[in-house]
Amino acid sequence: MKAIVQDTYGGPDVLVARTIAEPTPKDGEALVAVRAAALHIGDLMLMQGEPFVMRLGAGLRRPRKHIPGFDFAGVVASVGADVSGVQPGDEVFGETNGGSCAEYVVATPDKIAPKPARLTFEEAAAVPVxxxxxxxxxxxxxxxxxxxxxxxxxxxxxxxxxxxxxxxxxxxxxxxxxxxxxxxxxxxxxxxxxxxxxxxxxxxxxxxxxxxxxxxxxxxxxxxxxxxxxxxxxxxxxxxxxxxxxxxxxxxxxxxxxSLFVPKQGRPFYSPVRRQDLLDLTGLIEGGELRPVIDRTYPLAETAAAIDYVAGGHASGKTVITVAG
Ligand SMILES: NC(=O)c1ccc[n+]([C@@H]2O[C@H](COP(=O)([O-])OP(=O)(O)OC[C@H]3O[C@@H](n4cnc5c(N)ncnc54)[C@H](OP(=O)(O)O)[C@@H]3O)[C@@H](O)[C@H]2O)c1
CATH class of the missing domain: 3.40.50.720 (NAD(P)-binding Rossmann-like Domain)
Known part of the structure; x- marks a missing residue:
């Protein structure tokens, strides 16, 4: 499959287009043919390997995750054993740890949900994280x-x-x-x-x-x-x-x-994507109360330019990658 791959940390030029083997879904995973991916600052940080403290989890000298992208929307291609509620042919959106700037990605059913019917794949990819x-x-x-x-x-x-x-x-x-x-x-x-x-x-x-x-x-x-x-x-x-x-x-x-001592100071929060969040967001989208806004769309081969745009910190909405038409 075509994918954007990074072997080292650094600037956008560490991202190269390469043909690599398709991932195989393990037990409890679905393989999704990616139609669109979306980027955020987490992709920039993983590309750069900064802040350095992050490398304790992401790989000290080189990244463990070789493909950028967490958000995706696409069509389920196959499922591993012990997967229920998701089947080949389903149009889905969600989050992966596998790297969504590629033609195929694996994801677990607890982080994917049916794609909102009224959204395109690009729009749906712009939602999860x-x-x-x-x-x-x-x-x-x-x-x-x-x-x-x-x-x-x-x-x-x-x-x-x-x-x-x-x-x-x-x-x-x-x-x-x-x-x-x-x-x-x-x-x-x-x-x-x-x-x-x-x-x-x-x-x-x-x-x-x-x-x-x-x-x-x-x-x-x-x-x-x-x-x-x-x-x-x-x-x-x-x-x-x-x-x-x-x-x-x-x-x-x-x-x-x-926040432990000062009432007006709330605790910082981290939000892993959960299927229920995706379903709740879908409810708002289908009810006409929520819509994604896409600032720019780039083809897969221009992922490096897309991350460079995210790095600027002035996007009007989301930056999206079209993977397959
Ligand atoms: N907690 C989590 O789980 C989680 C998940 C995702 C993201 N985040 C964090 O959330 C933050 C926002 O992410 P994002 O994806 O929304 O970033 P973003 O797409 O880069 O957007 C940043 C926005 O900030 C505005 N801005 C820039 N300078 C400003 C200023 N001085 N005052 C007010 N607004 C200013 C920009 O508006 P203009 O273009 O008009 O300047 C831009 O729209 C990031 O730091 C990210 O790490 C956290």
């Missing part, structure tokens, strides 16, 4: 309810586009923080208010919020908490940071410790 992260942050950790005032910092990137819509679906009043070029998109997705971060700093305004979901982490935790209403919380999930050794790990640990 970012959609599940937004769902976890807004619904499960943030416990957003009708009438809550929610601010989303970094509101029009991969996670933000879903966070705006999920918060609106739960009845919140949503303030989106984004650059001037994305204000219109934020409003189209349902934001009631938009703050242009190039002109205004939400931590210095008068408004207070019941939940702040921070995808950018460009303020100190203490400053960000100033904008939280009594009884509300600030949660950050950002992994972007200049530090090459620890990246955002230090900030996340700091937030975790502070």
């Amino acid at each position: 970012s959609g599940a992260t937004a769902l976890k942050g807004i619904r499960d950790v943030g416990k957003v309810e009708g009438g809550h005032r929610v601010l989303i910092n970094g509101a029009t990137g991969g996670v933000g586009i879903y966070a705006i819509q999920i918060a609106k679906a739960l009845g919140a009043e949503v303030t989106a923080v984004c650059g001037p070029g994305n204000a219109q998109l934020a409003r189209e997705l349902g934001a009631d208010h938009v703050i242009d971060y190039t002109r205004d700093d939400y931590t210095r305004g008068e408004a207070r919020y019941d939940l702040i979901l921070d995808n950018v982490a460009n303020h100190s935790l203490a400053d960000a908490r100033k904008a939280v209403a009594a009884g509300g919380s600030y949660i950050t999930n950002s992994a972007r940071s200049e530090g090459r050794w620890f990246g955002a790990v230090g900030r996340m640990m700091h937030a975790g410790v502070v």
Whole structure:
């Protein structure tokens, strides 16, 4: 099969197109013919091997995972033993640890679900990791309810586009923080208010919020908490940071410790994709309350350019790879 492969850590030029053997599904796995994949910052970090602390799990000198991509949508080609609820021919979407920038990928049924009927494969691939992260942050950790005032910092990137819509679906009043070029998109997705971060700093305004979901982490935790209403919380999930050794790990640990003592500081969260999340997201999509936004689509052979675009940190929605037409 055709795949994008990396043998070493480094910049986009470590990603090369190669023909390699198709994976074989083990017991409990499905083999999926990938129609589209999507990228996020995790792919950039694994390509670079940074922050270095991540290499403790990802491979010290070279990556254990050779193919980029976690998100995918495609058609089940075969299933291993002990797989139920998924069969060859099913159109599915989900998350894999195997690398979705390839013609075939293996995945476990607990991380895949039927593709939402109204979405194309490209649109469906744009949902799993970012959609599940937004769902976890807004619904499960943030416990957003009708009438809550929610601010989303970094509101029009991969996670933000879903966070705006999920918060609106739960009845919140949503303030989106984004650059001037994305204000219109934020409003189209349902934001009631938009703050242009190039002109205004939400931590210095008068408004207070019941939940702040921070995808950018460009303020100190203490400053960000100033904008939280009594009884509300600030949660950050950002992994972007200049530090090459620890990246955002230090900030996340700091937030975790502070959250034990400071009421407005929520714990950082990590959101592995679960089948139930995909089903819940599908419910919102089929109900017309949630839609993916694709910024750019690249062919498989241009995956390196796509990751370079993600690295810029200014995508309007998701960056998608078309694997097979
Ligand atoms: N916890 C988890 O399980 C999990 C899973 C996935 C992602 N994440 C994390 O979530 C974060 C966001 O990911 P993403 O995929 O949404 O990133 P992204 O697609 O790169 O989007 C980042 C957004 O931030 C905005 N932005 C840039 N500078 C800003 C500033 N100074 N103030 C406010 N907004 C600013 C950009 O808007 P403009 O283009 O308008 O500048 C862009 O839309 C990442 O750090 C990622 O590591 C966590």
